Amino acid sequence: MRLTLTRPDDWHLHLRDDAALATTVPHTARQFARAIAMPNLRPPVTTTAQALAYRDRILAARPPGSDFTPLMTLYLTDRSDPAEMRAARASGQVVACKLYPAGATTNSDSGVTDIRHIRPALAAMEREGLLLLVHGEVTDPDIDLFDREAVFIERVLAPLLADFPGLRVVFEHITTRDAVDFVLAGDERLGATITAHHLLYNRNALFQGGIRPHYYCLPVLKRETHRAALLAAATSGHPRFFLGTDSAPHTRSTKEAACGCAGCYTAATALELYAEAFESAGALARLEAFASFHGADFYGLPRNSGTLTLERVEQAVPASFAYADEALVPLRAGETLRWRQASA
Numbered sequence: 001m002r003l004t005l006t007r008p009d010d011w012h013l014h015l016r017d018d019a020a021l022a023t024t025v026p027h028t029a030r031q032f033a034r035a036i037a038m039p040n041l042r043p044p045v046t047t048t049a050q051a052l053a054y055r056d057r058i059l060a061a062r063p064p065g066s067d068f069t070p071l072m073t074l075y076l077t078d079r080s081d082p083a084e085m086r087a088a089r090a091s092g093q094v095v096a097c098k099l100y101p102a103g104a105t106t107n108s109d110s111g112v113t114d115i116r117h118i119r120p121a122l123a124a125m126e127r128e129g130l131l132l133l134v135h136g137e138v139t140d141p142d143i144d145l146f147d148r149e150a151v152f153i154e155r156v157l158a159p160l161l162a163d164f165p166g167l168r169v170v171f172e173h174i175t176t177r178d179a180v181d182f183v184l185a186g187d188e189r190l191g192a193t194i195t196a197h198h199l200l201y202n203r204n205a206l207f208q209g210g211i212r213p214h215y216y217c218l219p220v221l222k223r224e225t226h227r228a229a230l231l232a233a234a235t236s237g238h239p240r241f242f243l244g245t246d247s248a249p250h251t252r253s254t255k256e257a258a259c260g261c262a263g264c265y266t267a268a269t270a271l272e273l274y275a276e277a278f279e280s281a282g283a284l285a286r287l288e289a290f291a292s293f294h295g296a297d298f299y300g301l302p303r304n305s306g307t308l309t310l311e312r313v314e315q316a317v318p319a320s321f322a323y324a325d326e327a328l329v330p331l332r333a334g335e336t337l338r339w340r341q342a343s344a
């Protein structure tokens with residue numbers, strides 16, 4: 001069996017930088033025409049000049065003949081300058097800014113400590129037509145880790161949407177039924193990305209016979225009722241849910257550690273993982289819209305031409321990839337996937 005889709009885009013991706021790009025860029029370029037390049041580098045990408053320089057490094061890592069296009073983002077901080085938003089828009093390469101609540105996730109220590117600090121920047125984004133992408137978790141240590149997304153909706157996201165009625169917002173890597181319901185109840189300014197791993201796994205995967213660091217990401221996997229709600233949303237055909245892998249590489253030694261990093265690496269087999277999830281719901285016919293249409297439409301960008309074909313032939317996932325001078329362990333390392341990309 002074969003499944004041919006319009007070439008998809010990844011609306012949430014971590015490519016990292018420098019030597020890492022030699023691994024990450026070819027993996028993503030093999031499947032995706034475009035990807036939103038997350039700005040949580042060290043130091044973070046906070047200016048248009050930094051974003052354009054980062055873009056050049058990504059382009060230089062493309063395989064020969066690849067037309068893969070990174071879409072650039074800026075990292076919001078307490079000191080984000082509204083004037084930077086005009087420069088970002090004028091560059092034609094920066095499409096969005098990313099809100100990381102300070103301390104919420106990997107490389108978020110320069111993130112925003114209070115939304116009030118970025119009100120001028122948000123107003124400028126609204127004027128310039130830049131999207132706001134959010135890591136939607138509160139960082140309040142009194143809030144249970146599994147409740148941080150739901151509390152973010154109520155404390156931060158709902159007021160923010162009300163205060164900036166012209167801002168388009170993507171609720172990134174949603175993990176709960178609460179987030180699905182909030183997006184469904186929202187207007188056309190609010191979209192959401194969903195990862196393959198949150199469609200395929202619930203939190204049991206983290207503890208299957210022992211602790212499984214390669215299933216640890218943020219927001220953390222939730223209980224089965226939430227996974228089921230995400231799968232229903234992704235396969236519903238609703239246009240404001242779209243593909244964002246959140247593929248987030250960390251070296252083996254920083255994952256398999258006493259205090260391991262958050263992030264699952266899925267870019268090398270992203271479409272195969274999504275195909276498994278959609279097949280499990282009997283919804284393969286809806287994969288193309290989720291992967292290739294809804295995101296482009298939400299961002300106001302043209303849909304891609306060209307196609308990607310998956311075939312229902314098993315493939316083994318490598319135990320690891322070379323990554324700078326270290327090893328990178330992908331999700332499902334050493335296991336088998338039901339689908340593989342044809343001839344690429």
Ligand SMILES: NC(=O)N[C@@H](CC(=O)O)C(=O)O
Nearest residue numbers: 014105106217218248262263
């Ligand atoms: N998702 C993750 O667990 N990690 C991401 C950061 C993020 O997307 O929150 C990373 O950069 O490693």
Ligand SMILES: [Zn+2]
Nearest residue numbers: 105135218219
């Ligand atoms: Zn995040």
Ligand SMILES: [Zn+2]
Nearest residue numbers: 014038246248
């Ligand atoms: Zn991410």
